Amino acid sequence: MSSLNRGTVRNADDYYITPHWLIEDFLAAFSESNCFRFDPENYPRVLDPSAGGCEKYPMSYPTVLEQEGFRVESWDIREDSRANLTGVNFLNVPSYESRKYDMIITNPPFFQAQAFAEHALEMVEDGGLVIMLQRLNWLGSQKRKPMWQKLPLAAVYVHSKRPGFDPQKPSKTDSTEYAHFVFCKGYELAPELFVI
Numbered sequence: 515m516s517s518l519n520r521g522t523v524r525n526a527d528d529y530y531i532t533p534h535w536l537i538e539d540f541l542a543a544f545s546e547s548n549c550f551r552f553d554p555e556n557y558p559r560v561l562d563p564s565a566g567g568c569e570k571y572p573m574s575y576p577t578v579l580e581q582e583g584f585r586v587e588s589w590d591i592r593e594d595s596r597a598n599l600t601g602v603n604f605l606n607v608p609s610y611e612s613r614k615y616d617m618i619i620t621n622p623p624f625f626q627a628q629a630f631a632e633h634a635l636e637m638v639e640d641g642g643l644v645i646m647l648q649r650l651n652w653l654g655s656q657k658r659k660p661m662w663q664k665l666p667l668a669a670v671y672v673h674s675k676r677p678g679f680d681p682q683k684p685s686k687t688d689s690t691e692y693a694h695f696v697f698c699k700g701y702e703l704a705p706e707l708f709v710i
């Protein structure tokens with residue numbers, strides 16, 4: 515997912531590498547909130563359904579979350595991913611066949627972000643979390659208005675520092691802002707906004 519390459523296909527599976535610092539910044543801010551079930555002891559069932567990684571680079575979310583004490587199940591559609599299960603199209607995994615998770619977290623393929631969020635919400639318990647990294651303007655557009663009226667968005671963590679998604683060019687940042695969007699199954703209050 516990178517706005518720099520919007521409109522062109524950089525690679526078939528939309529593989530980009532989320533910088534670890536971006537995830538660390540989010541987790542540091544998110545763990546200060548006591549409103550959600552974010553705790554490896556009591557809510558340990560965590561899935562990254564598009565976990566990434568390749569021969570050169572580790573999977574970003576599982577790597578950082580494991581440093582925080584979580585054990586993360588990882589899936590990816592690419593056979594050369596470092597996920598526990600490769601060749602898995604997340605959207606084709608029936609939610610009734612899947613186990614239920616406490617948290618599903620990822621940077622999903624950009625063009626399938628809504629489908630990923632909706633499908634992930636079917637796979638978490640009530641009170642469970644679905645967390646997606648997306649461009650901040652995911653909140654906009656007429657096309658997505660029905661989605662925002664329907665999905666249980668609980669919080670938006672805006673990253674004031676722009677990330678880049680190419681580890682070979684760490685100083686090259688993306689052309690837009692990003693945020694971690696936190697959905698909580700069954701959440702009925704207005705979402706909270708945080709700027710990190």
Ligand SMILES: C[S@@+](CC[C@H](N)C(=O)[O-])C[C@H]1O[C@@H](n2cnc3c(N)ncnc32)[C@H](O)[C@@H]1O
Binds near residue numbers: 574590
């Ligand atoms: C934007 S990259 C993010 C990778 C990793 N989550 C990260 O943050 O560094 C999206 C990942 O989704 C995988 N992917 C694309 N379509 C998928 C699908 N339908 N099911 C599972 N994984 C998919 C790609 O192979 C790629 O690794």
